[in-house]
């Protein structure tokens with residue numbers, strides 16, 4: 413990560429230009445705390461057609477935010493940034509539909525560095541060469557040059573070490589490693605002299621990341637410090653130092669301190685000191701610390717995860733589970749909210765996945781706290797797939813004399829602006845809101861996508877409570893007279909920022925989602941038929957909160973249109 417901190421909006425222009433005005437990035441995460449005037453936005457470069465691809469993310473944190481305005485009619489997921497620019501004292505995000513603009517006293521950006529690990533400590537390479545430890549052929553290149561060179565060793569020759577200068581592979585041979593690294597083969601200079609310019613392209617034809625992560629080293633975890641007090645683990649430069657005063661409570665070796673993550677860690681135990689507890693207050697900000705310290709020197713290493721359930725038919729949630737004593741069927745305690753609330757859950761699956769192909773964005777994933785006591789008996793897994801429909805309560809709303817009806821059964825304009833009403837009538841059925849079991853007024857934003865839209869749906873209705881007094885908040889529910897009890901459940905419409913389901917009702921495909929800040933935060937529960945509803949109403953996210961209903965004529969179970977449009 414590279415940090416850019418600006419204290420005046422005028423200083424930003426060069427950076428924005430360098431970032432190509434953030435064109436075509438999406439807003440992945442958004443939180444605005446009006447009380448402390450902090451705005452946090454995570455921007456992501458994502459591939460719309462690959463839901464599981466790890467996005468490249470940028471972070472922006474602004475302090476002392478004033479004059480905040482936002483218009484986001486389309487939903488962030490399908491609403492790319494057209495350009496970010498400076499407009500007087502305002503920073504202005506022009507979205508494809510809508511905008512965000514504000515003033516702030518400081519702007520902090522965290523940008524991922526593209527070339528993460530590209531070189532190893534020279535003494536480490538020499539050590540592994542001497543040990544003949546999986547370094548038979550290394551391809552290198554010097555910075556700003558385009559010629560590849562190879563170095564390596566050949567155990568079948570008595571002149572063990574070699575360097576090839578040209579692409580034809582002619583090898584110059586050496587008796588010792590030192591001879592190889594001191595030979596002035598590169599424009600009159602030796603490898604040792606030019607080592608700071610060296611980029612390692614591959615080792616044993618593996619990328620450096622893969623090689624570090626999967627190949628056996630002479631020492632499993634080799635911690636070293638060079639003449640300039642620079643810390644290395646397995647030859648990878650770590651921004652930190654060894655603290656001779658502090659010892660690991662598990663293995664009693666000296667602890668290392670990471671400067672960017674401001675935490676001690678034990679390289680041998682692969683454990684962050686105090687790492688078992690997530691600092692929840694900082695979770696919304698720059699918590700880019702890797703899940704495990706070893707990810708700093710084994711970037712693609714396998715990580716152990718588990719999936720847990722809070723109740724028999726409940727959703728399955730993914731957690732980081734490094735403790736290999738925890739196995740399927742165990743009961744564990746897990747953190748469930750930003751506030752640090754903990755709950756008991758049962759582990760339904762344990763699995764390993766490479767860190768560069770995680771099952772859930774690593775920066776959001778939480779760690780299992782530990783084993784706990786059982787809460788309920790696990791029922792057969794066949795029941796997991798579809799929401800149960802046996803105990804459906806029929807919701808029939810009879811109109812009261814003064815109810816305002818928003819009748820959209822006949823479509824008129826392409827976008828119908830916020831109307832305050834009690835009931836929404838649509839061609840597929842009626843919808844209304846209930847707050848703590850009382851009907852309340854709502855506003856509706858309707859979008860009719862163009863027919864040539866790749867993900868065409870007939871209509872999208874964004875439903876928000878009108879003037880909700882959230883002081884005594886228990887829950888906010890979306891009600892409908894569509895008989896979802898007899899409907900066929902198709903799939904969930906789950907995403908990092910939404911939760912819900914869609915059903916086939918006769919010839920229609922109808923989807924209903926809620927947009928919590930984070931579906932894993934338990935702001936939203938689900939009714940027996942699978943309609944999401946809010947059980948927590950956090951002031952700072954209320955711009956995000958809504959119910960979105962979308963429908964189209966049923967095409968197939970694999971049709972992703974609803975999933976794309978309800979975002």
Ligand SMILES: [Zn+2]
Pocket residue numbers: 621711712768
């Ligand atoms: Zn990598």
Ligand SMILES: [Zn+2]
Pocket residue numbers: 660661662663664665678679680681682
């Ligand atoms: Zn240790």
